[in-house]
Amino acid sequence: MTEATGDCRIQKTPVIIEDTVVLVKNPGVTVREELEEDGKYILFNAENELILTINPTGKFILDNCTGDKTAAQIVKEIENSFTVSEDIDLSTVVKNYLSLLLEAELVTFGEG
Amino acid sequence: MKSKFSFLYIYLTDRCNLGCIHCWQSAPLEGTGKYSSLKFDECKEFLDDAVAMGLENITFSGGEPLLNPEFHRFVEYFYKNSIRMTVETNGMLIGNKNILDTIRKYRVYCAVSLDGVNPETHNKHRGNNKAFDRTLESLYKLEQEKIGFQLIMAISKFNYHELVSLLDMVNEKFKTCNAFKINIVNTLGRAGEMEKDGLLFKAEELPALSEEVAALIGRYPIISLHVDPAFVDFKNFRLKFSCGGYCGYNSGLSILANGNVSICSLGKQMDKYLFGHISSIDLKDVWENNPFLEENHDNIHSRLKGICSNCIFRKQCLGGCRAEALCAYGDFFAPAPRCQAYYDSGNFPKSKLIDPALSSHYPG
Numbered sequence: 073m074t075e076a077t078g079d080c081r082i083q084k085t086p087v088i089i090e091d092t093v094v095l096v097k098n099p100g101v102t103v104r105e106e107l108e109e110d111g112k113y114i115l116f117n118a119e120n121e122l123i124l125t126i127n128p129t130g131k132f133i134l135d136n137c138t139g140d141k142t143a144a145q146i147v148k149e150i151e152n153s154f155t156v157s158e159d160i161d162l163s164t165v166v167k168n169y170l171s172l173l174l175e176a177e178l179v180t181f182g183e184g
Numbered sequence: 185m186k187s188k189f190s191f192l193y194i195y196l197t198d199r200c201n202l203g204c205i206h207c208w209q210s211a212p213l214e215g216t217g218k219y220s221s222l223k224f225d226e227c228k229e230f231l232d233d234a235v236a237m238g239l240e241n242i243t244f245s246g247g248e249p250l251l252n253p254e255f256h257r258f259v260e261y262f263y264k265n266s267i268r269m270t271v272e273t274n275g276m277l278i279g280n281k282n283i284l285d286t287i288r289k290y291r292v293y294c295a296v297s298l299d300g301v302n303p304e305t306h307n308k309h310r311g312n313n314k315a316f317d318r319t320l321e322s323l324y325k326l327e328q329e330k331i332g333f334q335l336i337m338a339i340s341k342f343n344y345h346e347l348v349s350l351l352d353m354v355n356e357k358f359k360t361c362n363a364f365k366i367n368i369v370n371t372l373g374r375a376g377e378m379e380k381d382g383l384l385f386k387a388e389e390l391p392a393l394s395e396e397v398a399a400l401i402g403r404y405p406i407i408s409l410h411v412d413p414a415f416v417d418f419k420n421f422r423l424k425f426s427c428g429g430y431c432g433y434n435s436g437l438s439i440l441a442n443g444n445v446s447i448c449s450l451g452k453q454m455d456k457y458l459f460g461h462i463s464s465i466d467l468k469d470v471w472e473n474n475p476f477l478e479e480n481h482d483n484i485h486s487r488l489k490g491i492c493s494n495c496i497f498r499k500q501c502l503g504g505c506r507a508e509a510l511c512a513y514g515d516f517f518a519p520a521p522r523c524q525a526y527y528d529s530g531n532f533p534k535s536k537l538i539d540p541a542l543s544s545h546y547p548g
Contacts, residue, residue, distance in 0.1 A: 104496070104535040107419050114418045118538060121485075121499040125421070 087174055089143050089167040094182035096139035101178050103131075120177050129154065133169055139182035143167055187481040189471050190240040191436025192231075195449060196252035197221035198441040202274050203311030206338055208372035209247075209449055219247065220442040224257040227439065230462040235265045237468060243270045244292075247441065250277040256286050263290040270295055272336070276315065278322035287331065294333040295365070296323065300343045301350040309343060327360050334363035340375075340383045344393075351404045364406045366397060370508055371521075387525040390415035398423040412504050413497040414523050414536055427501040434481045434502070437471070445470070450507045490519030490546025491527040494538050519546050 089095075100118035107114065112125045115134075126134065132153065136146045147166045156162050173179045198209070199219035231239075242262055249255065250273055262269050275296040277283055287294060296319065299309040303316035310316075326333050335354060339347065347366070354361050368390070371379050378384055385393060390411060397409045398420035408424035409416070416425050433447040440451055443462045451458045459470045471477065480487065485498040492503045503509060504520040512521040519527075524546050526532045534540040 105418050109419060114535070116496050116538075121496065121538075123496060125418075 087171040089170045089174075091142060091144035091163075091167075093143045093170070094139060094141065095137040095143070095170055095174065095179040096182035097134055097137045097179050098177060101134075115178065117177060122176065124176065124178070130169065133166060134173060134178060137170075137173070137179045137182075143170055146170070187434045189234070189237045189436060189467075191432055192234055192239060192242045193436065193438040193448065194222070194242055194244050194249075194258070195439065195441045196244050196246055196249040196255065196258065198247040198452075199251050200247040200274075201251060201276055201312075202248065202315055204274075204338075204374070205309055205311060206340065206369040206373075206375040206378060208370065208375060209452070220440075221252050222254070222258075222439065222441055222443060224254045224261070226443060227258075227462050228261075230439070230445075230465065230467060231261065233467040235267070237471065239265075239267055241268045241270070241436075243272060245272045248274055248276065250280075250283055255283070259286055259290045259292055269293065270334075273297070274310065274315070275319035275322040279318065279325050284325055284329065287326075288329055294326065294331070295336055296326075296333055297338065298323075298335050298350065299338055300346045301353050302346060305343050305346055309338070309340075323358060323361075327358050330360055332360050332362045333358075334365060335361055336365045336367055338367045338369050339385075340369040340378055341385065342378070342383045344385075347397075348400065351400070351407070354406075355404065362406060363408065364404065365408050365410060367410045368393075370505070372508060372511055387415075387522040388529055388531055390522065390526070391417065391531075394420060394423070394425070412520055412523055413501055414491075414495060414526065414532065418535075427497075427504045433506070434484070437467075448507060450510065454510070484517075487517050488519065489515070489517050489548070491524050491532060491544045492519040494542050494544040495523065496536050496538055498538075513546070 098117060098119060101115055102118070103113050104116045105114040111128050113131050115124045115126055117124070132150065133146060136149050141149070143166070144163070147163050150156065150162060150166060170179070197219060199221065200207070244258070249271055259269060269290070270293045272295045275294070275298070278287065278294065278296070286292070298306060298319060300306040306316040306319070307313045323333070337347065337350060351364065354364060369375050369378065369384055371384065375384065394409055394411055394416045397407060398416070401407055401423055408426070410426055412427050413425060416423060437459070438446050438448050438451065439462060440446055440449065444451055445459045445462060445465050446457050459465060459474055484502050488498055488503045492498055495501070504523070506516055509518040509520055510516055512518065523532070527544055537544070
């Protein structure tokens with residue numbers, strides 16, 4: 073759901089996201105441009121000065137990191153908003169993605 | 185954390201066999217000026233220290249580096265120490281059997297300049313009416329020997345119109361060409377005259393230029409563009425690009441043709457950026473304790489001024505070519521001149537500013 077742009081890279085790390093984890097979007101992260109052709113968004117994180125692209129589903133997940141939703145609730149939000157193929161383990165996919173967002177410092181742990 | 189030393193830029197000689205109209209170093213022509221050349225024995229101890237410190241890559245440059253009579257000795261040394269080598273050359277001498285044998289045997293990667301598909305264009309850019317034929321002859325030999333190489337096209341308004349036809353020729357004739365880098369001629373050195381003639385691209389023309397190059401990448405996947413990222417649209421980020429003239433001074437140093445060690449060829453013009461002579465310098469001490477390097481290695485992005493202080497690419501780009509900024513403004517931390525001009529003209533995209541509300545003029 074994310075890809076590196078320019079010289080930036082996201083390193084995958086095995087941060088385990090439990091159902092009850094609450095994440096909050098880093099306030100320094102702003103959308104810089106929406107790429108109309110492929111529907112992606114350009115994000116800039118002012119804290120670490122990383123530039124990233126993110127697709128609409130990824131942005132939906134990021135926008136749901138509001139500090140008052142658990143990972144399980146975010147999974148539910150996606151189920152309610154997107155058509156998801158039955159053979160996809162959505163919970164695992166979303167939690168792995170949240171782990172990536174955490175590693176990229178786009179989100180931090182919330183109070184919960 | 186201290187930057188890791190891994191790279192040396194080695195100016196083997198400042199002598200040159202061409203008189204390129206855009207030469208950013210104003211290298212003296214053979215027989216027309218005083219020049220220096222590095223001697224291997226003088227460098228050996230310094231190079232041993234560099235290898236011990238973790239040297240990984242070196243680039244030979246000049247002048248024309250293949251004019252150094254000891255090229256073979258340098259290459260053999262680095263090969264034995266498993267250091268990756270690139271030689272930036274005008275290609276005039278690669279056809280020489282000894283040089284070709286050295287390049288093949290010691291796996292030196294050649295980055296060869298070729299500025300046009302028409303002989304007249306390349307020859308005029310290179311100031312020599314035999315340049316095109318000689319360089320082509322060399323490229324055919326590399327092709328024949330199946331030695332991979334990079335081509336570098338220095339573009340200005342003088343030759344840009346030949347880009348696509350040159351790429352077509354490369355596609356057709358040179359299967360071993362695995363990279364095609366496009367450099368935009370800047371205002372340094374002899375190119376100052378080209379600027380007076382209106383032949384250099386202006387800042388506001390660069391976004392359209394990068395757009396055109398990005399559109400070519402499907403047909404010619406080997407191309408890359410050497411331009412500041414501010415001029416590349418986000419949608420074109422798949423284009424391989426790098427900062428205009430970014431010297432990588434935070435990962436290495438340069439040895440000038442006279443043996444002085446500097447951050448880059450800037451040391452030729454300004455003593456302030458010289459760290460000593462290879463015969464007497466303690467490389468480890470310079471790298472770890474020189475006040476200038478100490479101060480700037482890891483945080484230059486936060487010291488840049490003008491538009492560079494407020495650009496979201498500042499951490500990747502590090503302000504581009506510092507020599508260019510110094511020549512334009514007399515300040516090592518001055519903004520990249522083309523980026524500043526772009527901002528001053530009101531065209532710099534707000535989406536590429538860290539704080540769009542902040543004024544980023546220079547001087548402030």
